[in-house]
Amino acid sequence: MTRKFAPVVEKIKQGKRFMVISHVNPEGDAVGSLLGLASALRTLGKDVVAYSADLIPDPFGFLPGADTVVRSLEGEAPFDVTFAVDCGQLSRLGHEFLAFEKWGILINIDHHVSNDNFGDINVVDPEASAAAELVFDLLKEAGINITPDIATNLYVGIHTDTGSFRYSSATPESLEKAGELVRLGADPRKIAVRVYESYPAKKLKLLGKVLNTLELVRDGLDGKVATVVASQDMMESVGAGKGDVDGFVNYARSIEGVEVGVLLRECSPRDYKISLRSKGDIDVSSVAQSFGGGGHKNAAGCNVQGTLEEVKKKVIDALRDKISTKEKL
Amino acid sequence: MTRKFAPVVEKIKQGKRFMVISHVNPEGDAVGSLLGLASALRTLGKDVVAYSADLIPDPFGFLPGADTVVRSLEGEAPFDVTFAVDCGQLSRLGHEFLAFEKWGILINIDHHVSNDNFGDINVVDPEASAAAELVFDLLKEAGINITPDIATNLYVGIHTDTGSFRYSSATPESLEKAGELVRLGADPRKIAVRVYESYPAKKLKLLGKVLNTLELVRDGLDGKVATVVASQDMMESVGAGKGDVDGFVNYARSIEGVEVGVLLRECSPRDYKISLRSKGDIDVSSVAQSFGGGGHKNAAGCNVQGTLEEVKKKVIDALRDKISTKEKL
Numbered sequence: 001m002t003r004k005f006a007p008v009v010e011k012i013k014q015g016k017r018f019m020v021i022s023h024v025n026p027e028g029d030a031v032g033s034l035l036g037l038a039s040a041l042r043t044l045g046k047d048v049v050a051y052s053a054d055l056i057p058d059p060f061g062f063l064p065g066a067d068t069v070v071r072s073l074e075g076e077a078p079f080d081v082t083f084a085v086d087c088g089q090l091s092r093l094g095h096e097f098l099a100f101e102k103w104g105i106l107i108n109i110d111h112h113v114s115n116d117n118f119g120d121i122n123v124v125d126p127e128a129s130a131a132a133e134l135v136f137d138l139l140k141e142a143g144i145n146i147t148p149d150i151a152t153n154l155y156v157g158i159h160t161d162t163g164s165f166r167y168s169s170a171t172p173e174s175l176e177k178a179g180e181l182v183r184l185g186a187d188p189r190k191i192a193v194r195v196y197e198s199y200p201a202k203k204l205k206l207l208g209k210v211l212n213t214l215e216l217v218r219d220g221l222d223g224k225v226a227t228v229v230a231s232q233d234m235m236e237s238v239g240a241g242k243g244d245v246d247g248f249v250n251y252a253r254s255i256e257g258v259e260v261g262v263l264l265r266e267c268s269p270r271d272y273k274i275s276l277r278s279k280g281d282i283d284v285s286s287v288a289q290s291f292g293g294g295g296h297k298n299a300a301g302c303n304v305q306g307t308l309e310e311v312k313k314k315v316i317d318a319l320r321d322k323i324s325t326k327e328k329l
Numbered sequence: 330m331t332r333k334f335a336p337v338v339e340k341i342k343q344g345k346r347f348m349v350i351s352h353v354n355p356e357g358d359a360v361g362s363l364l365g366l367a368s369a370l371r372t373l374g375k376d377v378v379a380y381s382a383d384l385i386p387d388p389f390g391f392l393p394g395a396d397t398v399v400r401s402l403e404g405e406a407p408f409d410v411t412f413a414v415d416c417g418q419l420s421r422l423g424h425e426f427l428a429f430e431k432w433g434i435l436i437n438i439d440h441h442v443s444n445d446n447f448g449d450i451n452v453v454d455p456e457a458s459a460a461a462e463l464v465f466d467l468l469k470e471a472g473i474n475i476t477p478d479i480a481t482n483l484y485v486g487i488h489t490d491t492g493s494f495r496y497s498s499a500t501p502e503s504l505e506k507a508g509e510l511v512r513l514g515a516d517p518r519k520i521a522v523r524v525y526e527s528y529p530a531k532k533l534k535l536l537g538k539v540l541n542t543l544e545l546v547r548d549g550l551d552g553k554v555a556t557v558v559a560s561q562d563m564m565e566s567v568g569a570g571k572g573d574v575d576g577f578v579n580y581a582r583s584i585e586g587v588e589v590g591v592l593l594r595e596c597s598p599r600d601y602k603i604s605l606r607s608k609g610d611i612d613v614s615s616v617a618q619s620f621g622g623g624g625h626k627n628a629a630g631c632n633v634q635g636t637l638e639e640v641k642k643k644v645i646d647a648l649r650d651k652i653s654t655k656e657k658l
Contacts (some may be wrong), residue, residue: 164493165507165520172512178494179504192495193608201545201555207580208540216530224617226530251536256527279522 005141007121008107015080017047019103022131023087024054024094028160028195031056032086033109033131034258035065040144047051049076053094057243060193063156064149078102080149086131086157088112096203108135109144129174131159136177155186157194164196205238205245206230209261218257220320224259226252227312230311249275260284260319264311267303272311273312276300276319282326287318336450341471344409346376348432351460352416353383353423357489357524359545360385362414362438362460364394365482368465369473372529378405382423386572391523392485393478407431413448415486417441421533438463458503461486474621477514484515485524495523534567535559536547539577545567545584549649553588555581556641560595571596578604589613589648596632601640605629605648613653616647 020038022030031052038050060066073096082103084093088111097103099115106118111128128134132154139146146154158178162170165178172315182188213229230245245265253261259282273290278286278298283298291314293302304311349367351359360381367379379398389395397643402425411432413422416439437448440457457463461483467476475483487507494507511517517644529554542558559574576593582590588611592604603620606611607627620643621629633640 029391145418159494162517163521164495165488165517166493166525168518170511172508175504175508175511177584179501179508182499182504183501188491188494188499189497192492196495197583197608199583201543201552201584204543204580204584208537208543211533211540214530214533223530251533253531254526254528255533280459290404 001136003178005123005138008109008123008138009142011040011081011105011107011121012044012046012147015046015104017049017077017104019051019076019079019082020085021051021087021093021097022085023092026054026057026086028059029130029132029157030086031060031063031066032153032155032157032160033135035063035069035083036132036140036150036157036216037083037109037135038068039065039147039150039153040139043147043150044125049073049079051097052154053082053096058200059195059198063153065153071239073097073100076100076102079104081105081107082109085109085135086111088115090116109138114166127171129169129171130161132161133174133177136181137154146181146184150186151181151186152191155181155188156191159188159191160195160271171312200240200244201231202238202240206234206240206244207248209238210245211251214252216258217316221323222318223257224323225262225316225319226255226258226260227262227264227316228252229264229266229308230277231308232268238324242273249277253277253279255264259323262315262319264308264315266308270305272306272308272309274302274304274315276315277300282323284322287315287322290318291315334452334467335540337438337452337467337516338471340410340434340436340450341370341373341375344375344408344433346378346406346433347412348380348405348408349414350380350411350422350426351414352421355383355386355389355411355415356380358391358461358486359415359485360389360392360395361482361484362464362490364398364463365461365479365486366412366414366438366464366467367397368394368476368479368482369468372474373478376634378402378408380426382425386528388524388527389485392482394482399640402426402429405429405431406416408433410434411434412438414464415439415440417444419445419447438467444485449604455623456500458498458500459487462503462506465510475510477515480510480513480515481520484510484517484522488517488520489524529569529573531567531569532573535563535573536577536580538563538567539574540580543581545587545644550645550652552586553652554591554645554648555584555589556591556593556645557581557585558593558595558637560637561597571602578606579644582606582608588652591644591648593637595637599634599636601633601635601637602647603631603633605644606630611652613648613651616644616651619647620644 023036041048055065106119108122113126115124210228210230216223217225250261261277265273278284283297285295288300288302291302349572351363385395421425434447439453442455444453545552546554575596579594590606594602607613614624617629617631620631
């Protein structure tokens, strides 16, 4: 664990004009870390631009400060310091940022094990549950007061990135810091209603249709793989888009005895986006890689071409090989 | 907050033979508190009977010590001390226990605001997130070593009763104690796989069918009420039972703009079990009471007779009255 915040605190003291940025297609931890840190710097009277090339996605638009995020750097004066939070590679900061160049000293604060230390200063700790946990530590070390708005943002980062404290990233520290954030003003119930109980109705209607396709694969797999399908027809019939499918693969994984959940989403006729989620030791990233995709051990994805039956067979065959090889070891 | 554990610690020291019991139809906190406390007393070399009239329900059978639970008190010698955990009323300890009588000193450890202090010694704190949190505090005060097995049981109690730290019961203390329990050996990922990712396939198939019935009520309610239906036909078609419907009402509540989610489960032709869940200030217990049922402000239930359309109309009319009265205030 190397959380050397001293040089970062120094730059906060010296700098006047700051940018805070996270990765493209931000999720809860990216948004919470970005907004929490931007808000903290503003309490010091700094000139702060919170930037995201992509829109703050649902359901995170309710977070304090979300309305201050700018989506273009056009005309922006140079920055003294730029904080990149929750981002593993420079390229994931987006084209406009990379072309902008006047970002000043780049400080990289992240918890991804794959982070390549692209910053001028790097505080990268894969043992942190979330980038928001590192921002929390930074604010404490810098002696910056954590307001209820900051606490709300950081709590959302930790709560979402630990899967509501259900993933292996749910460490003692993450729970204890979440507790302190609640003490500082984060409201777990109000947050949960916005994050987990504000789905568009079309998403739940689509979930019904997708679950109707649930299949447990018996042939040589003994129910260790479960598949669900989201077709274009289903999405159109309820007015849903591809974003509404987010998270559905977890339902396939959540079944007793299932080791790998698979979602096949039809992108266009004969092209399927495959999402793979494994429960334990099965490394699905290598399966995704065999189809030209990628990801992590327990969460990966790829695109596979063919009819639904062809695609399903290709993916299941690859998973059968993977699981049987693993069982022989 | 009155957590006066000193007399309880005294009884633990003095007693030799203990029973630990919780309420009938136990859920995660009841089971976790019961098993955690029983296990702790055993580490002191006490003679301990962990008793539950009802079977430990899925998915909690995996919890350490679940196999030690006895389901009958027949032939049991008298006890020095009986701990009732997570139980608000004596009657909810079950018929066999009440008829048994030889329970010794009855110690009531609970967090329900409705607890009527039925014990000889009562430690009742509605501010505690879970009975398991009170058991944790008791073990600390009694200086009893918390083993990984005990920590696992207490973590499950806190995690399930706070809705994965999404309910208003998710206090700073509950998060911090959960963090300490992880430090003591509870494994959040392993626990989550057993508690939240081990559903029978028939439950998810049934969920698909139930979600296909989702309706947002517009007429005078502007989408503030959402209904889902589980018919006998649906359950039979996938081989599911009434227990598989548990939690489905939350999907109706989880929609943007919805204030009250309603599940109508067909018990028999012309008899429906109604589950009501509200998000915020709408008190659904009074609506359930108007049909002879009961519950809490945000979670209540009742039975209503008639055809599906008749029952739905009765319930929606009652909710419309409730919500419009509330809005006029």
